Amino acid sequence: MKIGEHDWHLDPLGKHIWRGRMEAGQLLALAREVKEEGGQLIALWGSDNRHLGRGFAIHATLLTSAGLAWVTCALPDDAPAYPDLAHIFPQAGRMQRATFDLLGITATDAVDDRKWLRHTAWAEDEFPLRKDFSPRAALGSPPPNDAYPFIRVEGDGVHEIAVGPIHAGTIEPGHFRFSVIGERVLRLEQRLGYTHKGTEKRFEGMDPDTGAKLAGRVSGDTHIAYAWAYCMAVETATDSQVPDRAVWLRALFLEIERIANHLGDLGYLGNDVALAFGFMQFWRLKEDWLRLTAKLFGHRYLFDRIVPGGVAVDIGDGGRAELAAEADRLEAEVHSLKAIYDDHATLQDRFTNTGVCKPDLAARLGLTGLAGRASAQAWDARAQFPQAPYDQLDVSMATQRRGDVLARAEVRFSEIHESLRLIRDLLARLPAGDIHVPLKPVRDVCEGLGWVEGWRGEVLVAVRIGADGRLDRVHPHDPSWQNWPLLEIGILGNIVPDFPLINKSFNLSYSGADL
Amino acid sequence: MATHLILQKILKTGFVSEPAPQADLALRTREQALHAEILRIFGQSVAIRHVDAGSCNGCELEIHAINGPHYNIEGMGVKFVASPRHADMLLVTGPVSRNLEVALKRAYDATPEPKWVVAMGDCGCTGGMFGENYATCGKVSNVIPVDVEVPGCPPTPIALLQGILAAVSQDKTNTAS
Numbered sequence: 001m002k003i004g005e006h007d008w009h010l011d012p013l014g015k016h017i018w019r020g021r022m023e024a025g026q027l028l029a030l031a032r033e034v035k036e037e038g039g040q041l042i043a044l045w046g047s048d049n050r051h052l053g054r055g056f057a058i059h060a061t062l063l064t065s066a067g068l069a070w071v072t073c074a075l076p077d078d079a080p081a082y083p084d085l086a087h088i089f090p091q092a093g094r095m096q097r098a099t100f101d102l103l104g105i106t107a108t109d110a111v112d113d114r115k116w117l118r119h120t121a122w123a124e125d126e127f128p129l130r131k132d133f134s135p136r137a138a139l140g141s142p143p144p145n146d147a148y149p150f151i152r153v154e155g156d157g158v159h160e161i162a163v164g165p166i167h168a169g170t171i172e173p174g175h176f177r178f179s180v181i182g183e184r185v186l187r188l189e190q191r192l193g194y195t196h197k198g199t200e201k202r203f204e205g206m207d208p209d210t211g212a213k214l215a216g217r218v219s220g221d222t223h224i225a226y227a228w229a230y231c232m233a234v235e236t237a238t239d240s241q242v243p244d245r246a247v248w249l250r251a252l253f254l255e256i257e258r259i260a261n262h263l264g265d266l267g268y269l270g271n272d273v274a275l276a277f278g279f280m281q282f283w284r285l286k287e288d289w290l291r292l293t294a295k296l297f298g299h300r301y302l303f304d305r306i307v308p309g310g311v312a313v314d315i316g317d318g319g320r321a322e323l324a325a326e327a328d329r330l331e332a333e334v335h336s337l338k339a340i341y342d343d344h345a346t347l348q349d350r351f352t353n354t355g356v357c358k359p360d361l362a363a364r365l366g367l368t369g370l371a372g373r374a375s376a377q378a379w380d381a382r383a384q385f386p387q388a389p390y391d392q393l394d395v396s397m398a399t400q401r402r403g404d405v406l407a408r409a410e411v412r413f414s415e416i417h418e419s420l421r422l423i424r425d426l427l428a429r430l431p432a433g434d435i436h437v438p439l440k441p442v443r444d445v446c447e448g449l450g451w452v453e454g455w456r457g458e459v460l461v462a463v464r465i466g467a468d469g470r471l472d473r474v475h476p477h478d479p480s481w482q483n484w485p486l487l488e489i490g491i492l493g494n495i496v497p498d499f500p501l502i503n504k505s506f507n508l509s510y511s512g513a514d515l
Numbered sequence: 516m517a518t519h520l521i522l523q524k525i526l527k528t529g530f531v532s533e534p535a536p537q538a539d540l541a542l543r544t545r546e547q548a549l550h551a552e553i554l555r556i557f558g559q560s561v562a563i564r565h566v567d568a569g570s571c572n573g574c575e576l577e578i579h580a581i582n583g584p585h586y587n588i589e590g591m592g593v594k595f596v597a598s599p600r601h602a603d604m605l606l607v608t609g610p611v612s613r614n615l616e617v618a619l620k621r622a623y624d625a626t627p628e629p630k631w632v633v634a635m636g637d638c639g640c641t642g643g644m645f646g647e648n649y650a651t652c653g654k655v656s657n658v659i660p661v662d663v664e665v666p667g668c669p670p671t672p673i674a675l676l677q678g679i680l681a682a683v684s685q686d687k688t689n690t691a692s
Contacts, residue, residue: 120614135649166567166618168597172570172572172575194569195609199645219571221573223573280583283579284531284583284584286583287583287585300577303573340524343517344517511572
């Protein structure tokens with residue numbers, strides 16, 4: 001596979017997915033060429049391969065014009081290190097810091113080498129994802145003082161507002177440190193990691209079926225995208241072919257999940273500008289949608305309905321008719337609410353030019369997914385690099401250029417309509433046949449990667465299965481990794497009371513990136 | 516204009532709120548420390564502070580859902596508040612991550628007595644799929660005292676309401692403690 005001038009000797013691993021190994025020194029050259037052709041770094045993580053006699057490894061996935069390239073560099077047992085990538089792709093910064101906290105693999109010459117996921121629950125020289133890790137301290141209460149070196153803004157009249165980790169609403173925990181003059185925000189610094197619960201370690205030694213359940217719980221609002229990406233990875237690793245009907249049902253579930261989340265967010269965006277009417281209307285529609293989902297498939301959020309080898313639940317003719325009818329009803333309802341949002345002066349005033357991420361900055365910093373598309377970053381794996389069945393669906397991507405709260409709301413509206421169209425199409429053309437096949441047995445160490453465009457953005461899951469058929473290393477990647485730093489930019493120059501609105505317009509995952 | 520459209524939509528939508536479910540007293544995990552007199556004074560209304568102690572955000576979806584129009588929780592006397600100092604009850608989700616353990620204990624200490632704690636979801640009740648490891652303390656009752664446990668992944672809105680109401684309902688068989 002060629003990127004720029006060079007052939008990087010990558011082999012196809014799946015549809016639009018490429019796999020390669022290289023020296024750590026070559027990683028920089030590859031990253032530069034991907035950057036030059038307008039690509040992005042999506043994920044970066046490490047693994048301990050010493051039990052396989054291969055030292056440590058650093059893995060990166062890069063979005064290129066030919067698809068997704070997953071490259072791995074072997075690193076020595078002693079002092080494993082690789083060149084810093086954050087000066088080319090700034091979004092790599094926090095991933096590099098997390099990789100050090102979990103594995104002790106260093107990004108050489110990184111400007112920011114502060115800890116990220118580690119607070120006080122384990123010591124600086126302990127690395128939980130090393131295979132020989134055993135917690136040194138008995139599991140008593142961790143010391144309260146995290147002593148994280150926030151960057152301070154100095155000068156006359158500057159003061160700090162510290163928010164969280166426990167926020168004032170029903171939101172996941174995280175700490176936000178605002179430096180402000182009056183109401184205007186000069187700087188926001190995030191401190192996350194509060195929901196770090198050892199998810200990656202928990203995968204180790206699990207059987208692939210149980211792993212699917214855990215993958216779906218990396219971020220509960222994105223259950224389907226994670227479960228699908230995980231299963232895609234396991235099925236690639238074991239060379240198992242999933243029946244067509246199962247793949248189409250997975251896409252149906254993914255679009256159901258996207259609509260549910262977008263409805264909820266549009267309601268909260270109304271709520272955050274004091275339009276309680278918008279909240280109540282959209283949450284009425286969301287609740288109806290969830291209830292129908294539960295009626296047809298047995299769970300409001302479709303938990304555990306995607307399993308390795310297929311899906312766990314089918315849909316009959318009656319169910320298809322019911323879902324199609326609900327899609328029509330929802331379309332009309334959303335249309336009438338859109339007319340009200342469009343016409344509401346206060347809402348438009350609060351949404352417009354609030355929390356702006358301009359397209360050039362979004363490109364430089366790697367803004368992705370829904371928020372990226374609102375800032376002219378036209379990437380949607382369903383449209384450009386479609387996995388089955390999206391290769392037969394011709395997905396129309398929603399984009400905006402303004403990069404403000406309004407643009408992110410508009411993308412959601414457009415995507416609801418497109419998802420409803422896709423649902424009707426999926427229902428009408430659903431292939432007949434089985435919904436599940438058993439996985440092929442594992443004979444040797446094998447690996448796979450899953451790539452699914454979830455409602456928030458691209459979800460990746462990389463899986464390595466050991467020769468014993470159990471999970472050896474699983475790394476789930478959430479698009480929130482790339483987008484959290486952009487929220488720090490989007491708030492600059494805005495007033496503190498607009499932060500909840502801007503934050504909600506991104507609606508990023510804590511659990512998905514804290515792991 | 517928007518006002519006209521809003522009024523039209525409200526009239527067309529009508530009432531969607533449903534009757535309140537009954538309390539499910541089987542979800543109680545310990546003898547109610549609060550006696551009948553306090554329950555009488557509180558008038559069976561309750562101010563709740565939600566604390567995500569490490570959840571996957573699945574349970575939060577259902578907490579949002581009960582704030583929607585179908586459930587009319589304020590009509591049942593249930594209100595979510597912004598500070599533990601304003602709360603009668605902590606609603607705690609997730610296996611308690613060690614990175615949030617201190618904050619959870621502080622929120623508990625900041626909640627005035629008398630207070631209830633409801634642990635929500637399989638993770639909050641047992642540690643769930645995450646269990647106890649270098650990064651989590653497991654179930655909520657490993658960290659703070661818990662009055663009611665609502666299992667489920669996530670619990671449905673009705674199950675959650677039954678659990679919340681179980682904490683604040685008078686137990687006719689056990690009011691003398």
